Amino acid sequence: MAEDTEKPAGHGAERVALVTGSLAEPRLVKVASEIASPALDPVVVNVGVKVAALMTAEIVERRFKVPEGTSRVVMPGRFRGDLSRLERHFGLPFERGPDELADLPEHFGKARARADLSRHDVTIFAEIVDASALSLDDLLSKAKRLAGDGAEVIDLGCLPDTPFPHLEAAIAALKAEGLKVSVDSFNPEELSRATRAGADYLLSLTEHNLAIAEEGPAIPVLVPSPPSDLASLVRAIEACRAKNIRFLADPILEPIHYGFTASLERYAALRRQYPNIDILMGIGNVTELTDADTTGINALLMGVISELRLNAVLAVQVSPHCRTAVKEFDRARREFFAAREAGALPQGFGGGLMALRDRRPYAASPDEIDDLAKEVRDRNYRIMAAEDGVHVFNRDGHHIGTDPFAFFPSLGVEDDAAHAFYLGVETARAEIAFRLGKRYAQDEALKWGVAGRGDGRDDNGKVDPHRLTFDKAGSTLTGSTLPTKPDKSEP
16 A cells, blocks of 8 residues: 655645555556646545545544645545545545546646636626417526526517517516516517516616606616617617616627628627627527527627626527527526636636537546556446547456447346446446537536526526436445345455
């Protein structure tokens, strides 16, 4: 059992013990040497088990010898033991590191400077496009979901030639829930009813119907008429300023091939002309009318909003492929605000918009996986992904491929339905990760950013107690809801 084999810490260096097992020790020693610095003295400690994730608090208490001068201890990310118990036993701070060794440098590099995503400076309006056709209960249900996704203002979209007799009741019900309300209608009578009923905003007023803004307290969102006529928007802005009416201005984002670039230029021109007014961008003409994943589109639009210091965004979620647009913009406004405040590119601020790709998709190289496979002495299958495909290995063999079906004849689980099912799930998951370029970790769901949590957590980040759990420490099947046979091969 290796312990404290490194040279004594230099003056001022923090000595950190990195706890591991024998299989991961060679790789961890290499990574530790890479992160060592005058400020950090990492010491690798092998507690004498093969797989560090299988350690228990009892094993650590018996076998871990604290290197002299250690200020804190970093356990493997998949260690499931009680850290507070270990802290009491050893009298030192214990923390979990990242799940993958490849992420250890980032863990130490950002441990004291994690991005603060609590702040932003963009208000999200979320539109319910068919509000006039919905009952009050349905409206409230949709509004609460949108607010939970990050919207501050619920926009009631009125339908042409569709009466909205419960408009006032809808506004009152939403405001009773503590929500701000905007109303979007081409019908001047509906807009007048909305402001008199206490709506917070009116969309979308032009220079031709601006008088409605004087009928009640609602803040108008001004638009050009026609959309390409920036001069008409400027006239509406000047009319509001002359009467000291608060407003937002929206130059209208056009669909791609129908004036998209020119509309972006209008936003830039309006900001140059009016550095201090509030400007809103409606994104639906691009997200809804483009067959592309919205995470990337919204990230790019958020870049425009951030550079021009726009103040609000109107998001819609009509098309199924746009169903997470509000979540995406909520995440984007936070990451981009943090990046702008730091004077940095929007990289390394959480990666919530990285849905289909990861910057570092593979936790290990093919050679590293091969070295690990040679050390395995039990029959439990390990599954990993690398640039050459999916690796499935145990003491009896090491298989590499890209098709989960091709693995089956070599795995010897024809008479073990539970294990066959488990391996099918995991190899299929690994194949998806390999083909997309995502990070795969055995027994864990793939992570899709805000586009789809997939990590066993609900929208508030809390663990879903009803999820199928595969991540508890133990042999490959232990901890799942599937039956398993005890495996005596692991010491």
